[in-house]
Amino acid sequence: VVKRHINLMNDKDTISSERYDVIVIGAGPSGNTAAVELSSGGMKTLVIDQRHIIGDKLCTGIIGVECASIVPPREELVYRSASEVKVYSPNGTSYMLGDDTCHALIVDRVSYVQDMAENAMQSGADYLLGSRVDSINIDDSKVQVAGNSGDRQFSFNARIVILTGGFRTGLLKQVGLEKSNQLDYLIGTQIKVKARNIDRTHIYTGSGVSPGSFAWLVPTDGDDALLGGVSRERLNGGLDGLMNTLVADEIISRPVSSVENWGIPLKPIPRTFASRVLVAGDAAGFAKPTTGGGIYYSILSGKISAEVTLEAAIDGDFSDKKLSNYEKRWKELFGNELRAGFYARLLYESL
Ligand SMILES: Cc1cc2nc3c(=O)[nH]c(=O)nc-3n(C[C@H](O)[C@H](O)[C@H](O)COP(=O)(O)OP(=O)(O)OC[C@H]3O[C@@H](n4cnc5c(N)ncnc54)[C@H](O)[C@@H]3O)c2cc1C
Numbered sequence: 420v421v422k423r424h425i426n427l428m429n430d431k432d433t434i435s436s437e438r439y440d441v442i443v444i445g446a447g448p449s450g451n452t453a454a455v456e457l458s459s460g461g462m463k464t465l466v467i468d469q470r471h472i473i474g475d476k477l478c479t480g481i482i483g484v485e486c487a488s489i490v491p492p493r494e495e496l497v498y499r500s501a502s503e504v505k506v507y508s509p510n511g512t513s514y515m516l517g518d519d520t521c522h523a524l525i526v527d528r529v530s531y532v533q534d535m536a537e538n539a540m541q542s543g544a545d546y547l548l549g550s551r552v553d554s555i556n557i558d559d560s561k562v563q564v565a566g567n568s569g570d571r572q573f574s575f576n577a578r579i580v581i582l583t584g585g586f587r588t589g590l591l592k593q594v595g596l597e598k599s600n601q602l603d604y605l606i607g608t609q610i611k612v613k614a615r616n617i618d619r620t621h622i623y624t625g626s627g628v629s630p631g632s633f634a635w636l637v638p639t640d641g642d643d644a645l646l647g648g649v650s651r652e653r654l655n656g657g658l659d660g661l662m663n664t665l666v667a668d669e670i671i672s673r674p675v676s677s678v679e680n681w682g683i684p685l686k687p688i689p690r691t692f693a694s695r696v697l698v699a700g701d702a703a704g705f706a707k708p709t710t711g712g713g714i715y716y717s718i719l720s721g722k723i724s725a726e727v728t729l730e731a732a733i734d735g736d737f738s739d740k741k742l743s744n745y746e747k748r749w750k751e752l753f754g755n756e757l758r759a760g761f762y763a764r765l766l767y768e769s770l
Pocket residue numbers: 444445446447448449450467468469470474476477478479480481482550551552553583584585586588590606607608609647680681682683699700701702705706711712713714715717
């Protein structure tokens with residue numbers, strides 16, 4: 420657990436402090452990555468998150484090797500490396516996919532994200548946890564970010580805000596930006612189980628398991644594993660059939676947590692910047708439409724948002740024209756990948 424975060428609580432009902440250069444809303448992979456770069460670049464940075472425990476968001480913790488090369492996880496956070504996966508088709512037959520090369524790592528996701536926050540703190544960023552942002556007001560000279568930490572209100576001013584509040588954040592509307600189409604998302608469902616003798620990830624396909632998509636059994640620490648699935652529609656007990664089969668086959672024993680659901684965006688939002696605002700990570704709709712993996716794009720977009728913010732600060736220009744460089748850069752870097760993935764998904768769903 421990250422220990423050092425600012426303690427601004429005082430006797431007053433309202434918490435307010437000196438002005439920041441930049442406020443980052445959301446301490447996920449995207450916000451923390453941005454905060455590392457911003458504070459290292461000399462900007463006075465505040466990160467606000469409604470969670471008390473950083474990184475504790477529904478996720479499987481699989482990162483590709485390209486992601487691990489940008490933000491390497493500490494060795495002790497890597498449960499295992501994934502080279503081959505075992506794919507089960509609807510009729511029960513299975514085949515191995517992959518080779519000897521390591522394509523991905525299964526990591527302790529919570530600690531991985533907390534390490535990013537720790538780095539940002541060491542570079543000088545302040546963190547305000549357990550604090551929910553309710554309003555963002557932008558005028559010609561500043562951004563005002565307000566909300567509450569339990570029964571206390573807070574309000575901070577900054578020159579720019581980076582919005583990394585995750586999937587379909589309601590804060591987009593407040594800064595005059597739109598969410599993507601109502602239908603352009605997946606719902607991920609996951610539950611913790613105990614697994615016996617699983618040494619690699621299992622993938623289950625077929626509409627009976629996860630319509631138009633797939634389900635997974637991913638071994639993590641010791642005999643712990645994550646059983647999950649992703650689909651356009653809430654699986655609503657859809658994992659039960661698979662779980663019963665796996666229990667009957669003695670591959671897993673009964674679940675050790677309750678089922679959790681959370682959304683995964685399939686498409687970028689129409690516009691990811693405005694005057695004094697940049698949007699990154701899931702909030703901007705950046706995830707791989709084929710697999711639902713979003714940590715990599717969250718990190719990349721967090722980095723680009725920080726670069727563009729640092730450049731804007733040098734020129735003292737936070738206009739939407741200046742910040743439009745952000746959208747140009749992420750599109751150059753991974754815009755085509757996201758688009759191709761979206762069409763690959765549509766094709767798969769139509770089969
Ligand atoms: C079931 C499931 C499994 C997944 N597995 C993988 C995987 O294995 N690999 C992978 O790459 N991706 C995976 N993903 C996707 C991945 O989790 C996300 O893409 C990634 O976490 C996005 O990072 P982020 O920083 O943009 O947002 P988040 O990690 O969602 O962080 C956003 C933060 O903002 C905070 N916040 C939101 N609103 C407010 C507010 N108003 N005030 C203050 N704080 C606020 C939240 O508390 C949260 O901490 C999975 C998703 C699901 C649903």
